Amino acid sequence: MIRVEKLHKTFGTGTRARPVLHDVDLNIAQGTIGAVVGPSGAGKSTLARCVNLLERPTSGRVWVAGTDVTDLPERDLRHARRAIGTVFQSANLLRRRTVAQNVAMPLRHLGVTAREEKRRVAELLERVGLTDRADDYPAQLSGGQRQRVGIARALALRPKVLLSDEATSGLDPAATRSVLALLRELRTDLDLAILLITHEMEVVREVADTAALLREGRVIESGAVHQLVADPHSALGNALLPDRPVSLDRPGLGTWRLTYQGRSVPTDWLTRLGADHGLDVHLLSATVEEIAGQAAGRATVAVGHDRADELTAALDGWGIHAEPLPPGHSGPAEEPAASEPAREAAAETVEGAVG
Numbered sequence: 545m546i547r548v549e550k551l552h553k554t555f556g557t558g559t560r561a562r563p564v565l566h567d568v569d570l571n572i573a574q575g576t577i578g579a580v581v582g583p584s585g586a587g588k589s590t591l592a593r594c595v596n597l598l599e600r601p602t603s604g605r606v607w608v609a610g611t612d613v614t615d616l617p618e619r620d621l622r623h624a625r626r627a628i629g630t631v632f633q634s635a636n637l638l639r640r641r642t643v644a645q646n647v648a649m650p651l652r653h654l655g656v657t658a659r660e661e662k663r664r665v666a667e668l669l670e671r672v673g674l675t676d677r678a679d680d681y682p683a684q685l686s687g688g689q690r691q692r693v694g695i696a697r698a699l700a701l702r703p704k705v706l707l708s709d710e711a712t713s714g715l716d717p718a719a720t721r722s723v724l725a726l727l728r729e730l731r732t733d734l735d736l737a738i739l740l741i742t743h744e745m746e747v748v749r750e751v752a753d754t755a756a757l758l759r760e761g762r763v764i765e766s767g768a769v770h771q772l773v774a775d776p777h778s779a780l781g782n783a784l785l786p787d788r789p790v791s792l793d794r795p796g797l798g799t800w801r802l803t804y805q806g807r808s809v810p811t812d813w814l815t816r817l818g819a820d821h822g823l824d825v826h827l828l829s830a831t832v833e834e835i836a837g838q839a840a841g842r843a844t845v846a847v848g849h850d851r852a853d854e855l856t857a858a859l860d861g862w863g864i865h866a867e868p869l870p871p872g873h874s875g876p877a878e879e880p881a882a883s884e885p886a887r888e889a890a891a892e893t894v895e896g897a898v899g
């Protein structure tokens with residue numbers, strides 16, 4: 545697991561002191577992917593560097609795979625870092641070495657025999673689907689393939705945790721998907737705890753089990769992805785599943801904003817409202833995505849005021865959350881319960897994702 549408690553990080557001292565992380569808590573269990581999202585400059589990479597022991601926290605504690613690594617003496621750092629694999633935005637491969645030689649790098653100086661090394665490299669390349677590229681040079685590979693080599697290298701010492709700092713930034717959508725699919729596979733097969741740093745909500749949607757929103761060095765919101773998307777007042781939830789609720793201003797009709805997630809919700813809930821409950825439902829907006837392996841949706845509907853109780857009872861039975869939407873509402877969701885900074889941060893993160 546990766547556990548961070550009350551982490552503070554300040555660069556420099558005195559008048560040059562620059563606080564970058566404030567009171568950050570984070571928990572990523574084995575076999576899960578925890579995303580940390582936030583705009584550029586939020587402190588994401590600094591957080592990753594405090595976890596992989598490239599930076600020392602100013603205060604607070606860090607655990608990696610059950611070991612408190614906060615106060616390790618200098619001489620133990622090298623050993624402790626072996627439990628942590630890291631993948632960066634550019635895989636940082638050695639240009640003059642082959643794929644196989646790059647993957648073997650961490651195994652050198654460990655007294656591994658040539659035969660063992662060969663076996664291990666073959667195993668790693670198979671893991672990441674690059675067996676046939678062992679003798680190629682990095683320049684002969686696509687960006688996505690280079691990242692796979694970086695991942696194979698990061699796994700060479702059988703780490704318990706993997707850090708990925710913007711590993712898919714700059715990759716095209718197909719390469720991004722294939723790298724994310726690989727991370728998902730590794731999480732499960734190797735029971736890794738993966739800290740996934742990204743500024744792209746799409747990446748979180750695709751693979752994360754939990755997510756934390758970092759802004760100006762603070763965790764503004766965090767939770768399980770399936771719970772965040774089911775919460776109409778969550779800034780992260782809104783960024784993961786953006787919708788544009790609109791109210792229908794017609795006499796006798798009330799507008800409802802619906803939020804749902806999970807298997808209990810039938811995919812034909814709209815049809816059933818009409819067929820089984822005799823409700824005349826106006827569909828005003830809707831968005832449905834598969835998130836965290838399950839359908840998640842947001843919709844606005846309008847029904848007659850006199851049928852409101854039947855509507856909410858039926859929705860409630862399926863686990864669809866319903867809230868009345870005030871008349872005259874249009875455009876992106878407005879969230880009275882979310883704090884102002886959280887909302888702004890979510891909007892920014894989404895912009896980062898599309899821009």
Ligand SMILES: Nc1ncnc2c1ncn2[C@@H]1O[C@H](COP(=O)(O)OP(=O)(O)O)[C@@H](O)[C@H]1O
Binds near residue numbers: 562583589
């Ligand atoms: N070694 C350092 N010395 C001083 N300031 C730093 C150092 N590393 C990062 N920072 C500052 O910390 C802030 C957060 O940076 P970073 O963690 O890279 O953010 P992110 O990865 O979210 O874009 C930035 O303002 C950056 O300039």
Ligand SMILES: [Mg+2]
Binds near residue numbers: 588589590710
């Ligand atoms: Mg960064």
